[in-house]
Amino acid sequence: MLFSRKKSESHIADRFTEIVNRYREPIYWFVRRQVVSHYDADDVVQEVFIRAYRSLDNLREENAVRPWLYRIAVNEIARFMASRYRNEGELTDELSHQLTDGEYVDYDNAMAVTFQKALLTLSEKQRTVFELRYYDEMPYEEISEICDTSVNTLKTTYHIARQKVTDYILNND
Amino acid sequence: MNRQEFNIDNIRDRSNPYTVPQGYFEHQERRILVASMPRKGRKVVTLLVAAAASIAVIASVAVFLFGTYRNTPDLDSYIASLSDSELNASIALDDLDTYSEFMASDVD
Structure with a gap:
C-alpha cells in the first residue's frame, strides 16, 4: 500500500509538472492582459496552479486540461479583482493608470498600448471571451465550458467586443 | 485608416x-512547482509536531495520575505518623456514638 501510494504521488507530481510546463506561459499572458501589472499577474498565476494542483484528482480526461485550467484562471482573476477593487469603475481607472504608467510595458509600441486600453473598456465577461477567442484562439465550444455560457451567447459577446475594440482604436488612432 | 480597411485580426x-x-x-x-506542491519535509514536520503533542498530553495525564497516587497515603504510613494522643483519639472515636461525646471525653 505504501508503494502504491508513493507511485500515485509520483504520478500526480509528474502529471502536474507536465501541465505547468505546457500552460504556464499562456496562462500568464491570459492573466496579464486582464490584470495589467506583471506583479499581480505573477501572484494570480501562482494561485491558479496552487488550486490546480489541489484539484488535480478531479481531472479525469486529458483533453479537459485546458478548459479546466482556464476556468480556474478565470475564477482566480475574478477573485483577485473583487479583493483589490471596490467596483467596476475603480477597477477600470486603476488598470488604465497601470497601463499608462506601469512597469514592463513597451510604450514604444503605441498601437499595442491603445489596443490594450480598448480591452479595458470591455466588461469583465466581454474581456474574458475576447481574450480566449482572439488571443488563445479557442473554439467556442471550449470557451462555453470555461465560461458556462451558450455558444450563441459567446458569439454575440465576441462580436460586440470586437466592435468596441475596433471603434476605440479608430477613434484613438 | 477607415473601418473597411481595418481588421483587428x-x-x-x-x-x-x-x-x-x-x-x-x-x-x-x-517557482510554480515549489509553491504548488507540498514538500516532503513539510509532511515530516507536521507528523513530528503531532507526535510531540500527543506525547505531551499522555505524559501530563500520567504525571497527574502518578502524583495523585503518591499523595494518597497508605494506612500503615498514616498510623505510623500519628502521635500517641492522636492515635488514642482515633481509637476512641470508633467507640463513641457522637462527636460531642468525643469532645467531652477526657482524651489528651
Missing part, C-alpha cells in the same frame, strides 16, 4: 505591449 501579433523581467519564464516553472 491583422494586428494580433503586434497588439501586446506587455513585457516581463529578464529571465522570468526561465525560473517561472520551478
Whole structure:
C-alpha cells in the first residue's frame, strides 16, 4: 500500500509538472492582459496552479486540461479583482493608470498600448471571451465550458467586443 | 485608416505591449512547482509536531495520575505518623456514638 501510494504521488507530481510546463506561459499572458501589472499577474498565476494542483484528482480526461485550467484562471482573476477593487469603475481607472504608467510595458509600441486600453473598456465577461477567442484562439465550444455560457451567447459577446475594440482604436488612432 | 480597411485580426501579433523581467519564464516553472506542491519535509514536520503533542498530553495525564497516587497515603504510613494522643483519639472515636461525646471525653 505504501508503494502504491508513493507511485500515485509520483504520478500526480509528474502529471502536474507536465501541465505547468505546457500552460504556464499562456496562462500568464491570459492573466496579464486582464490584470495589467506583471506583479499581480505573477501572484494570480501562482494561485491558479496552487488550486490546480489541489484539484488535480478531479481531472479525469486529458483533453479537459485546458478548459479546466482556464476556468480556474478565470475564477482566480475574478477573485483577485473583487479583493483589490471596490467596483467596476475603480477597477477600470486603476488598470488604465497601470497601463499608462506601469512597469514592463513597451510604450514604444503605441498601437499595442491603445489596443490594450480598448480591452479595458470591455466588461469583465466581454474581456474574458475576447481574450480566449482572439488571443488563445479557442473554439467556442471550449470557451462555453470555461465560461458556462451558450455558444450563441459567446458569439454575440465576441462580436460586440470586437466592435468596441475596433471603434476605440479608430477613434484613438 | 477607415473601418473597411481595418481588421483587428491583422494586428494580433503586434497588439501586446506587455513585457516581463529578464529571465522570468526561465525560473517561472520551478517557482510554480515549489509553491504548488507540498514538500516532503513539510509532511515530516507536521507528523513530528503531532507526535510531540500527543506525547505531551499522555505524559501530563500520567504525571497527574502518578502524583495523585503518591499523595494518597497508605494506612500503615498514616498510623505510623500519628502521635500517641492522636492515635488514642482515633481509637476512641470508633467507640463513641457522637462527636460531642468525643469532645467531652477526657482524651489528651
